[in-house]
Amino acid sequence: MIDHKERLQAFVELGDFFRAYCKISKEAQSNSLKPEWRKEFNDAIVLASHKNGWFTEENVLFSIQSWGHLLTKENLEYWLSTYKLDENKYKTVALIMAGNIPLVGFHDFLAVVLTGNKALIKLSSNDSVLLPFILKYLTESRPSLKEEIVITENKLEDFDAVIATGSDNTSRYFEHYFGHKPSIIRKNRNSIAILTGKETKEQLMALGEDIFRYYGLGCRSVSKLFVPKAYDFTSFFEAIYDFNPIINQNKYANNYDYNKAVYLMSEFKILENGFLMLKEDNSHASPIATVFYEHYESLKSLKQQLHQDKEKIQCVVAHGILVDEVKFGQTQKPSLTDYADGVDTVEFLLKT
Numbered sequence: 001m002i003d004h005k006e007r008l009q010a011f012v013e014l015g016d017f018f019r020a021y022c023k024i025s026k027e028a029q030s031n032s033l034k035p036e037w038r039k040e041f042n043d044a045i046v047l048a049s050h051k052n053g054w055f056t057e058e059n060v061l062f063s064i065q066s067w068g069h070l071l072t073k074e075n076l077e078y079w080l081s082t083y084k085l086d087e088n089k090y091k092t093v094a095l096i097m098a099g100n101i102p103l104v105g106f107h108d109f110l111a112v113v114l115t116g117n118k119a120l121i122k123l124s125s126n127d128s129v130l131l132p133f134i135l136k137y138l139t140e141s142r143p144s145l146k147e148e149i150v151i152t153e154n155k156l157e158d159f160d161a162v163i164a165t166g167s168d169n170t171s172r173y174f175e176h177y178f179g180h181k182p183s184i185i186r187k188n189r190n191s192i193a194i195l196t197g198k199e200t201k202e203q204l205m206a207l208g209e210d211i212f213r214y215y216g217l218g219c220r221s222v223s224k225l226f227v228p229k230a231y232d233f234t235s236f237f238e239a240i241y242d243f244n245p246i247i248n249q250n251k252y253a254n255n256y257d258y259n260k261a262v263y264l265m266s267e268f269k270i271l272e273n274g275f276l277m278l279k280e281d282n283s284h285a286s287p288i289a290t291v292f293y294e295h296y297e298s299l300k301s302l303k304q305q306l307h308q309d310k311e312k313i314q315c316v317v318a319h320g321i322l323v324d325e326v327k328f329g330q331t332q333k334p335s336l337t338d339y340a341d342g343v344d345t346v347e348f349l350l351k352t
Contacts, residue, residue, distance in 0.1 A: 014134065014138060048060060054214070059215075091160035093117050100218060102214075111346050113145075120159050160352070162174075162183045191219065191222050191313065195226065196228060197231055204236050215249070215252055224281075225294075227295055237271075259277065279293070299321060303322070
């Protein structure tokens with residue numbers, strides 16, 4: 001069985017490869033970017049975009065670059081330093097992955113392998129290309145990892161625990177079939193931003209990144225704004241104008257046109273600038289090309305409301321309002337300790 005140091009080193013080398021591929025590290029090992037690997041990764045990225053129109057090259061590269069920054073020896077060792085990995089009981093962990101954004105299930109996969117367990121992976125049909133390539137790269141130099149990482153298209157069997165990511169609807173299915181096993185079952189979550197009217201142009205521009213990255217399809221994508229009474233959206237629209245090329249993406253444009261037609265026929269009041277619509281709505285989950293907004297009476301009452309809705313919220317973008325707030329422009333750059341739904345995956349794996 002491959003030991004912890006070898007497992008960790010495999011991901012360090014994967015980080016070298018990612019950084020070299022994205023040309024963000026001159027220090028990356030020279031053998032981490034052989035021509036044949038670059039070509040194969042190029043082909044994988046193209047194929048991924050053909051199979052899923054939301055997986056544009058820009059967004060795939062953003063995901064790879066983000067992981068390239070995280071997968072260093074220092075980061076991985078620091079992340080795991082507070083856990084007692086030697087207390088782990090070897091087990092097979094079934095991973096049922098989502099496919100809304102590129103490599104959305106990679107953190108779960110990383111946690112399972114680095115805690116010394118076997119990963120039994122069920123890929124989403126929407127993200128079925130990138131991880132298999134990564135597994136091929138990992139096992140090229142460490143063939144023993146092949147026994148510890150298995151992708152299956154068949155019914156999941158012979159596993160000891162499960163981590164499943166899906167929607168509120170699929171979570172009921174997951175709980176029915178996997179509830180008898182130790183499990184983490186994730187449901188729908190969305191991210192929100194709190195505006196006070198005192199934000200700088202730079203902060204509002206950064207908020208555009210939180211809204212438009214991955215076309216708003218991620219649970220860390222801001223889908224709703226909380227604003228004070230009589231808030232003027234003019235500065236907001238001016239600040240995000242540079243994101244207007246997003247409307248040139250066909251799938252996004254189709255959603256924009258469709259949702260706009262629905263709103264107009266339903267006589268809903270909307271604000272729009274040609275590539276984003278704002279609609280006043282109490283819900284957190286907004287359609288593509290739409291961001292909901294809601295007025296708040298006071299920050300005190302808003303904090304109480306957000307506490308009541310905490311099971312629906314992934315993260316909150318704000319400035320100087322909440323202890324655990326996320327800075328503008330940073331929602332799509334989580335650290336290794338930013339666990340989905342606030343559930344410590346590593347602790348779960350070690351205690352199971």
